[in-house]
Amino acid sequence: MEGWLVPGAKRLARSLAVLGLVASSAGCILTKDLPDPALDIPEGYKAARLSKPKDAPPTLDWWRGFRSRELTSLMEEAQTVNLDIAAATARFQQADAQARIAGAALLPSLSGTGQEAYSRTSGSSASGLTNGGREVVNYSASFSASYELDFWGKNRDAAQAAEETAVANRFDRDVVALTTLTTVANAYFQVLTAQDRLRTAQQNIASAERILNAIRDRFKAGTGTDLDVAQQESVVANQRAQVPPLRQTLDQNINALATLVSRPPEAVRVAGGSLNQIAIPRVTPGLPSELLTQRPDIRRQEAQLASATANVGNARAQFFPSIQLTGQGGYQSSALTSLFQPHAAFFSMVGSLTQPIFDGGRILGNFEFTKARQDELLQIYRKTVVQSFADVDNALYSIRQTTERLRLQREVVAASRRAFQLAEQQLRAGTADIVTVLNTQTTLFQAEDLLWQAQLARLQAIVSLYQALGGGWEPRMERPVDAL
Numbered sequence: 001m002e003g004w005l006v007p008g009a010k011r012l013a014r015s016l017a018v019l020g021l022v023a024s025s026a027g028c029i030l031t032k033d034l035p036d037p038a039l040d041i042p043e044g045y046k047a048a049r050l051s052k053p054k055d056a057p058p059t060l061d062w063w064r065g066f067r068s069r070e071l072t073s074l075m076e077e078a079q080t081v082n083l084d085i086a087a088a089t090a091r092f093q094q095a096d097a098q099a100r101i102a103g104a105a106l107l108p109s110l111s112g113t114g115q116e117a118y119s120r121t122s123g124s125s126a127s128g129l130t131n132g133g134r135e136v137v138n139y140s141a142s143f144s145a146s147y148e149l150d151f152w153g154k155n156r157d158a159a160q161a162a163e164e165t166a167v168a169n170r171f172d173r174d175v176v177a178l179t180t181l182t183t184v185a186n187a188y189f190q191v192l193t194a195q196d197r198l199r200t201a202q203q204n205i206a207s208a209e210r211i212l213n214a215i216r217d218r219f220k221a222g223t224g225t226d227l228d229v230a231q232q233e234s235v236v237a238n239q240r241a242q243v244p245p246l247r248q249t250l251d252q253n254i255n256a257l258a259t260l261v262s263r264p265p266e267a268v269r270v271a272g273g274s275l276n277q278i279a280i281p282r283v284t285p286g287l288p289s290e291l292l293t294q295r296p297d298i299r300r301q302e303a304q305l306a307s308a309t310a311n312v313g314n315a316r317a318q319f320f321p322s323i324q325l326t327g328q329g330g331y332q333s334s335a336l337t338s339l340f341q342p343h344a345a346f347f348s349m350v351g352s353l354t355q356p357i358f359d360g361g362r363i364l365g366n367f368e369f370t371k372a373r374q375d376e377l378l379q380i381y382r383k384t385v386v387q388s389f390a391d392v393d394n395a396l397y398s399i400r401q402t403t404e405r406l407r408l409q410r411e412v413v414a415a416s417r418r419a420f421q422l423a424e425q426q427l428r429a430g431t432a433d434i435v436t437v438l439n440t441q442t443t444l445f446q447a448e449d450l451l452w453q454a455q456l457a458r459l460q461a462i463v464s465l466y467q468a469l470g471g472g473w474e475p476r477m478e479r480p481v482d483a484l
Contacts, residue, residue, distance in 0.1 A: 034309045035378050039385055042288050047396035058283060062466050063185060065281025066459075070271060071188050074257060078184050079177065081262040088176040092169035095162070102162035105155040108147040113330075115140045141340075142330025149325060154317035157310045164307035171303060174296035178471040180260060185463045187256045188270075193456040194250035195272045197449055201242050204445045207420075208236040211441060214427050215434070228434045235438065239445065275455045283465050285396065291388045294470035298388060301381040308374040315367040321355040388468065395465035402458040409447065409454045416444040 329347030426432030
């Protein structure tokens with residue numbers, strides 16, 4: 001077999017290799033279409049007055065800053081078992097496979113064939129004589145190869161587009177993971193808030209019942225009226241009516257956590273606790289330019305834009321001729337013992353060129369479509385970047401305002417509690433106006449409930465800032481393995 005390979009197959013392989021090098025060097029000629037996004041990157045965030053340029057962005061495990069073991073456990077579990085993340089991982093694996101499929105066009109197609117053919121001619125001639133017929137056996141073994149000379153870079157651009165799509169799917173997985181983690185954090189804080197509000201509601205019910213007993217004592221002593229008793233009973237009933245919605249909120253958020261960690265609600269036990277046990281981390285936004293690499297949604301849009309740009313090159317290359325090389329060689333003999341002898345060798349090599357002449361505007365329409373698609377993704381990329389700056393500023397403003405709101409609400413609670421205590425003392429002394437007692441206790445109950453909601457709002461603002469900054473996500477230049 002080596003005797004035939006020297007004069008035939010090596011000549012074909014050498015020709016394919018030389019032309020392949022030319023094609024690979026020319027494949028980048030038509031892909032210099034990446035547009036300039038013309039982004040205006042600010043030097044700093046408008047709302048980050050206290051941050052310094054040297055401030056670093058969040059760490060990868062940003063949730064540890066809240067110092068809650070249960071939250072950390074839920075976060076780590078969600079990273080490994082969440083079904084949305086698993087589905088996103090399956091999507092980028094699909095994209096990897098598509099990239100390998102697209103990259104196959106850059107390599108020659110090789111196939112081997114072995115055949116045994118048996119035939120027998122008829123034993124009767126046209127004159128009616130019998131000659132016994134003839135039996136023929138042919139053996140053959142051959143290889144065939146085909147290769148499209150990618151001189152205009154059409155196949156390379158298609159492979160590059162598929163590869164960039166695979167990269168975009170990886171970043172999409174990171175977007176899903178970031179969204180999942182922030183959802184876990186918010187749901188956990190909702191659980192704590194519901195537990196705190198339930199405890200406060202129970203305490204307020206006890207306080208309202210204590211006042212009701214005091215008013216009833218006054219009524220029995222003749223210093224109070226039936227209207228006073230009825231009004232206080234209304235306060236007690238109103239406080240009790242607030243308990244079921246809070247329990248519903250608690251159960252719903254525990255069920256949400258169960259879904260996020262891919263378990264049935266019956267298999268999830270959330271101990272919770274109190275918002276007062278949650279530490280308040282200091283989040284530094286860093287520089288706006290860091291967002292371009294920190295946020296996975298921006299990186300995803302970059303990869304999608306790069307894929308669209310490669311598709312523009314592929315669409316343009318379709319205007320030019322397609323050059324196809326095919327070759328076949330092997331051995332053919334009527335005797336198996338002499339099949340691989342030099343005299344039984346054969347080969348053929350064919351080069352063809354196909355130039356589109358008229359296709360009804362299909363190629364032009366495809367080129368205009370890819371250009372418009374590229375422009376669409378460019379605008380989406382620009383909007384994503386601009387929106388990311390707004391997201392960070394909004395989160396910084398929210399942290400500042402919710403912190404101030406929390407400070408003021410604590411003052412409201414302190415003043416309301418003092419007023420209620422004084423009113424209760426005067427009630428027991430028999431000198432308090434019942435309207436004053438009703439007003440002070442209602443004000444206190446509302447202020448205490450709003451205090452927990454203010455604490456929740458600040459924690460959610462901090463989580464929003466982590467999300468706006470990319471959640472401490474680690475930028476990776478990850479490419480699909482063996483895409484080409």
